[in-house]
Amino acid sequence: MRFRSTRPEAALQPAPALPETMRAVVFDAPGSTEVLHVADVAVPTPVLSEVLVRVIAAGINPIDAKTRAGRGMSAAIDSWPAVPGFDVSGVVVRTPFDAHPFPVGTEVYGMAAFPRTPGTSAEYAVVPTLSLARKPASLSHVEAAAVPLAALTAWGLVVETALAHQGQRILIHAGSGGVGHFAVQFAAYFGAHVIATGSTRNLEWLRELGAAEVVDYTATRFEDVVHDVDVVIDLIGDVSDDTGTRSLEVLRPGGLLIEVPTGAWPAFREAAAARGIRSTDYKTIPDGGALATIARLLDSGAVRVYVEHVFDLADAADAHVELERGHTRGKIVLCVSDD
Template sequence: MRFRSTRPEMSIDPAPAVPDTMRAVVFDAPGAADALRVAEIAVPTPVLSEVLIRVVAAGINPIDAKTRAGRGMSGAIDAWPSVLGLDVSGVVVKAPFDAHPFPVGTEVYGMAAVPRTPGGYAEYAVVPTLSLARKPAALSYVEAAGVPVAALTAWGLVVETALAHQGQRILVHAGSGGVGHFAVQFAAYFGAHVIATGSPHNLDWLRELGAAEVVDYTSTRFEDVVADVDVVIDLIGNVADDTGTRSLEVLRPGGLLIEVPTGAWPGFREAASARGIRSTDYKTIPDGAALATIGRLIDSGAVRVFIDRVFDLDEAAAAHTELERGHTRGKIVLHVSDD
């Protein structure tokens, strides 16, 4: 007996031609923003489960600037020049096999494995399959490039670590920044009572994102008006006005301090423990499945991304300078190539 397959025949589109070289923003050694320059380098080759993406846009993150300056992930750079850029959005041009979950032509966004491989500040980038998701239909490539690192960090902080739920009181410092504006939205979505600190011109916006209370840090000491908090998501640390140490004053006994910036408060564990408060640091996990869930929330309208400024690829140095000035609302993104 012959059995006829019920699976539809797969139509395979020819893969687009990929050049041998590409334009990329590189740096030859740690330095200031002007260490970034545009160069012509080889297009990276995907291996195993990696896909090759034609990059349309790349997000700019604080870890990029720290790495460029010789901190962050700079210790893992083993070859120069190096290409930054964890956040990428674009189109798959090479996949490991025809029936791959992200076949050629798929619009995707995700996290490159910088500095193990060249990042998104380039016309092409290789990205592991498990660090990718389909681009939300509601977003442009530029908007999508502002999502992965910031949203995955916020998801890990709010959903996986704080276990946000109805009735919980969560304080988010720097609520209007890249990670912060996602953290406020996720915490509110899962029913928490969100308190966010921000500058005067961001307070109304933070309320729109879901914050039940807002504190103008330029005029008010948050510990004077906030108390009995279950979780503090500290995106500042002690680099500015001892924000981390002061956060211990508003946490209830047994509450949780999540200290995010690396090295911003080396003694936070001991200080929290002395007050009977739990604490942890956090590092972003490039989880494509979580990113797909976030994409569904974005497409439903429950979560949004805010892009503060867009720079062209050859303006990467200016983008870093803008980022390092601080007070960015949402994200800064590089436009790398046409859609």
């Protein structure tokens, strides 16, 4: 006997007819923002546990710009043109089986497996089941698309690596950025004493997010006013202003440095060990279970997402220009559909 799901969504939402092609942002080779353009490409085909999502909005992240420029994930791209993008919010239109936990018609958000599959800057995207969760009911699709990669990164840094807890002192660099504004909120939620660096315009906002102390990096060197920190979450690196090296000065012996930007400071492990400080890098884990927990925090109002800029899909190059300016508060999102 064929099993049929008792979920109301499965009963009410037959699989829709799908087009063979879709609009997508593509680039034919690494380069500047000018390599990005919109083209008609084939709608991707889900396999195994993947679902097909009709994309309503797609978040963009620094890793997207780095990959487009020939760094980041670029070396893993094995066919061209490539469709970039990890973050997605949209509606499930194909599932691998009838009783799937995200039936056709379900509003979801999550992360695609780019560049193993085409990315989310397109009208449709394939997404692994384990990288999805139901979209927070209180958020629009544009807001939800800003969450996955940044919030999952922050969750992994704060909750799973730093083990944030009452009384712990955590310094978060670039606290007003995409990852940073979630990291500040998660650390405060779990009781840590949060110190965040940011620009002048973001100081009051960082306090609203839960930072107990804020440091204006344009006016003050953080190592002059911050001491005896248990954990530093470095979202900047050591390239331009020695943020990582200076962070070692404020960590207590046995403290933890989490160095996030890939390749920004190759020698951080040795430098930390020489001072008796623990250290690690970090890579985002696209965990749908964690996304479901984050959704509950968002719906409860304990955590919020901030979207500073929204661009149409056709204006993806302009979105990358804005991203690379490096001073975005929160996130930038591409609007793919008017739904």
